[in-house]
Every structure is written in C-alpha cells, then in structure tokens.
Amino acid sequence: MMQLGFYFNQTRCTGCSACRVACKDWHDIPAGSANWMRVLYTEKGKVPDVFVSYLATPCYHCLDPVCMPACPVNAISKRDENGIVLVDGEACLGNVECDVRCLKACPYDAPQFGPEQGAKMQKCNLCIDRWTEKKLPVCVEACPTRALDSGPLDELESKYGNIRETEGFAFSKSIKPAVVFKPKLQKDGPR
Numbered sequence: 001m002m003q004l005g006f007y008f009n010q011t012r013c014t015g016c017s018a019c020r021v022a023c024k025d026w027h028d029i030p031a032g033s034a035n036w037m038r039v040l041y042t043e044k045g046k047v048p049d050v051f052v053s054y055l056a057t058p059c060y061h062c063l064d065p066v067c068m069p070a071c072p073v074n075a076i077s078k079r080d081e082n083g084i085v086l087v088d089g090e091a092c093l094g095n096v097e098c099d100v101r102c103l104k105a106c107p108y109d110a111p112q113f114g115p116e117q118g119a120k121m122q123k124c125n126l127c128i129d130r131w132t133e134k135k136l137p138v139c140v141e142a143c144p145t146r147a148l149d150s151g152p153l154d155e156l157e158s159k160y161g162n163i164r165e166t167e168g169f170a171f172s173k174s175i176k177p178a179v180v181f182k183p184k185l186q187k188d189g190p191r
Contacts, residue, residue, distance in 0.1 A: 001080055001081070001083065002081065002082055002083065002152050003061070003063060003082070003083035003152065003153040003154075003178050004061060004082045004083055004084060004126055004131070004150065004151065004152060004153065004178065005060070005061060005083075005150065005151075005152075005153040005156055005177075005178030005179055005180070006056075006058065006060065006061075006148065006149070006150050006156075006178065006179045006180075007148065007149040007150070007151075007156045007159075007160050007179070007180050007181070007182075008055070008056050008147060008148055008166070008179065008180075008181050008182075009146070009147045009148075009160075009181075009182040010053055010054065010055065010147070010166050010167060010181060010182060010183050010184040011182055011183075011184045012145040012146060012147035012182075013039075013053075013054040013055075013056060013145065013147040014054070014145060015039055015041060015054040016144065016145075017039050018142045018143060018144055019037050019039070019056055019139035019140075019142055019143050019148060020035055020037045020038060020039055020139075021142070022138045022139055022141070022142030023035070023036050023037040023058075023124070023138060023139050023142075024036070024037075025138075026127070026138040029122070030114065032114060032115060033112075033114070033115055034112040034113065034114045034119075034122060035112060036058060036059070036112060036122065036123055036124040036125075037056060037057070037058045037124060037139050038056075038057045038058075038109075039054055039055070039056055039057070040054065040055040040057055040168050041053075041054055042054075042055070042167050042168050044186065045186075051186045051187075053166075053167040053168065053184045055166065055167065055168040055169055056139070056147070056148060057108060057109070057110075057169075058110070058124035058126075058139065059085060059108070059110035059111075059123045059124035059125075059126075060108055060110065060177030060178055060179045061078075061083055061084055061085045061124075061126055061177075061178045062085065062172075062175040062176055062177045062178065063083065063175070063176035063177075063178060064174065064175050064176055065078060065085050065106075065175060066105045066106060066107075066174075066175045067085070067102040067105055067106050067110070067111055068085070069105075070101040070102045070104070070105035070106075071092075071098070071101065071102050072093065072098055072101065073091050073092070073093055073098075074091070075087055075088045075089075075091035075092040075093075075121070076088075076102060076121075082131070083153075083178060084125060084126045084128055084131075085123075086125055086128070087111075087120075087121050087122060087123060087125075089120045089121070089122065092120040092121045094113075094118040094119060094120050094121075095113040095114075095117075095118065095119045095120075095121075096117060096118055097118070100113060100121075102121055103121070107170075107172055107175075108177065110123045110124065111123050126150065127139075136149075136150055136151075137150050153178045153180075156180050157180055160180050160182065161180060161182075162180055163180060163181045163182065163183060164177075164179070164180065164181065165181070165183070166181040166182075166183035166184070167183060167184055167186075169181070
C-alpha cells in the first residue's frame with residue numbers, strides 16, 4: 001500500500017499562515033475556529049537569545065490512526081490505495097452526540113468541529129480532489145517559502161530523510177503519523 005504524507009521544513013516556515021488561508025479558501029471552510037491546517041508558534045528564551053519556531057499542523061494521515069476506532073459510528077476510514085484518512089460527514093454524529101471522541105483521541109488535534117451545535121467532524125483530507133488531478137495539496141502550493149511538500153512517504157523519506165520529531169511535535173510510535181521534518185534547532189549561546 002502506498003502511503004501519502006507530508007514533509008515540513010521548519011527552518012523555512014515564517015508563520016505567515018498562507019497554507020492555512022489557502023486550505024480554508026479551497027475547501028470553503030467558514031471563518032471561525034475550524035482550521036484543517038493550523039500554524040503553531042513556539043517561543044523560548046529571553047532577549048537577546050530568543051528562539052522562535054512555527055509548526056504547520058494538518059492531519060498527518062497516520063499509518064494507524066487512533067481517530068478511527070474512537071469514532072462510535074465508523075465515520076472515519078483510511079483509503080487502502082493511498083493511506084488518506086477521510087471522514088464521512090453524513091455518518092458523523094456531530095460534536096454533541098458523540099462528545100468529540102475523535103478529537104480527544106488524536107494527539108495532534110487534527111479533527112475539527114465548528115462552534116455550532118451538532119457540527120460534524122472535518123479535517124484535512126490531503127486535498128484528495130487535487131491528487132486525482134495529479135496536483136499537490138493547496139497548502140503545499142501556497143507556501144511562499146516552500147516549507148511544505150507532500151507525496152508518497154517513502155519518496156519523501158528518500159528525498160528529505162526520516163527525521164520524525166521537531167520543535168512542537170512528538171512522534172507517536174503507536175499511530176505513526178505520515179510526516180518527515182527538517183527541524184529548526186535551538187542554537188547555544190548568543191547570536
């Protein structure tokens with residue numbers, strides 16, 4: 001089975017949120033709290049020795065996604081042909097009836113719910129519509145610093161290496177997120 005995934009170069013990300021905005025626009029996600037792509041910010045140290053990093057956080061389309069068994073109605077599935085984890089919005093019970101079990105199970109907070117009563121779970125679908133047209137996900141194309149890439153996980157590993165952890169992200173060996181990184185390292189001493 002081929003597994004699609006992400007590459008994230010943390011040394012290039014400026015936190016501009018172009019990936020997040022492009023995702024919301026492409027998928028017609030209403031303004032508000034639901035974001036299929038989030039950009040997290042980390043700041044450490046004191047002036048003049050400050051370390052700042054950003055982390056693009058979509059759904060990582062885990063090899064063994066913990067959100068699937070957490071769903072009481074099997075509304076979450078993983079495609080055999082490419083490893084993309086998808087949600088059946090019609091089958092989802094919504095944020096009240098199931099008590100957002102998938103969100104609570106996911107260590108990366110990928111499942112998203114709108115604020116309205118009964119909102120259905122939604123999340124990054126790796127732009128499955130674009131893959132069928134041989135196009136990269138919209139977040140990858142929107143990134144002005146080319147900090148993101150996507151493709152078959154084995155190809156990403158051979159191209160970029162197999163570093164699985166970075167500032168703000170801990171790799172889960174049990175669910176195996178489909179992502180590799182170029183981490184931004186905190187330098188010792190003054191700059």
